[in-house]
Amino acid sequence: MLVSAKEMLQKAKAGHYAVGQFNINNLEWTKAILAVAQELNSPVILGVSEGAGKYMTGFKTVAGMVKAMIEEMNITVPVALHLDHGTYDGCLKCVEAGFSSIMFDGSHYPIDENVAKTKELVKICADHGMSLEAEVGAIGGEEDGVIGTGECADPAECKMIADLGIDMLAAGIGNIHGKYPANWAGLSFDTLDAIQALTGDMPLVLHGGTGIPEDMIKKAISLGVAKINVNTECQLSFADATRKYIEAGKDLEGKGFDPRKLLLPGTEAIKETVREKMQLFGSVGKA
Ligand code: 13P
Numbered sequence: 001m002l003v004s005a006k007e008m009l010q011k012a013k014a015g016h017y018a019v020g021q022f023n024i025n026n027l028e029w030t031k032a033i034l035a036v037a038q039e040l041n042s043p044v045i046l047g048v049s050e051g052a053g054k055y056m057t058g059f060k061t062v063a064g065m066v067k068a069m070i071e072e073m074n075i076t077v078p079v080a081l082h083l084d085h086g087t088y089d090g091c092l093k094c095v096e097a098g099f100s101s102i103m104f105d106g107s108h109y110p111i112d113e114n115v116a117k118t119k120e121l122v123k124i125c126a127d128h129g130m131s132l133e134a135e136v137g138a139i140g141g142e143e144d145g146v147i148g149t150g151e152c153a154d155p156a157e158c159k160m161i162a163d164l165g166i167d168m169l170a171a172g173i174g175n176i177h178g179k180y181p182a183n184w185a186g187l188s189f190d191t192l193d194a195i196q197a198l199t200g201d202m203p204l205v206l207h208g209g210t211g212i213p214e215d216m217i218k219k220a221i222s223l224g225v226a227k228i229n230v231n232t233e234c235q236l237s238f239a240d241a242t243r244k245y246i247e248a249g250k251d252l253e254g255k256g257f258d259p260r261k262l263l264l265p266g267t268e269a270i271k272e273t274v275r276e277k278m279q280l281f282g283s284v285g286k287a
Contacts, residue, residue: 002067002100004131005080005227006167008043009203013226017282018206018217021045022274023084023231025052027065028263029238032270034069037077040275042283044077045101047084047229048094059083059097067098077287080131084229088117095128103133103170111136111157115164122165133227134161137172139207152191159198168227170205171195173220178232180211187216189223196224203227209277210236217280230277234270241269 024030037044082101083094091102106114118134125132137153153171174188203226210232250256
């Protein structure tokens with residue numbers, strides 16, 4: 001059964017660890033992430049961007065697949081199915097499709113409009129028992145063609161959005177989606193500290209989890225981050241393992257071209273990345 005992310009994140013914030021949001025792209029991704037969450041007895045959030053939803057033919061397909069996998073793989077740890085960086089319309093579609101959590105990314109709107117739209121979604125989510133993530137201060141880098149500049153959020157604006165009744169808050173603290181450039185300045189812990197001072201118990205979300213050094217991840221968790229999003233790192237692990245398989249000519253041996261064989265090393269590589277992240281975030285054994 002899918003659950004909202006509310007309870008797992010409140011527990012994480014109180015227990016000083018973070019729950020990983022791992023983005024899914026297809027069946028192999030989903031299967032790999034669910035298997036590791038169960039193996040490590042960890043709560044997990046499956047993230048779906050609007051682009052990934054479209055790729056999988058629509059949000060209903062995604063919700064149907066995830067719900068059936070939870071049943072047929074005998075998954076008993078808490079799993080939330082969460083829209084990542086949703087538009088207002090995308091959020092409504094995921095409510096209808098049976099997701100258990102959504103993120104409304106209104107960070108590119110003027111703050112008043114972000115507040116107004118987030119407020120409407122707070123009510124809709126409450127009516128459906130779903131959790132809601134809101135964003136203040138664009139996260140840098142490019143995701144699904146949306147390019148952000150990597151700003152630091154205004155703590156006062158964070159407080160305004162946090163007070164609307166959302167369940168988790170993504171705030172830009174110099175983080176970027178995708179690989180970090182060599183000249184990246186690092187996370188702004190002063191900003192994070194100031195945001196937590198004003199938002200109290202609100203679970204904070206760190207986007208762009210790929211490539212953030214371990215000590216910065218641990219420090220961010222100590223300053224109130226309770227959810228960390230990872231996408232690119234699983235893609236890189238999958239691509240690397242698949243490349244090795246092909247370059248070793250394995251697809252040309254016997255039935256090595258069978259997709260169930262061809263996609264296996266990549267799937268196992270995703271599993272290893274998810275294991276490492278869950279251990280680093282401290283969510284192992286917290287289901
Ligand atoms: P990365 O692709 O940098 O891991 O970021 C993932 C993310 O923040 C999804 O919202």
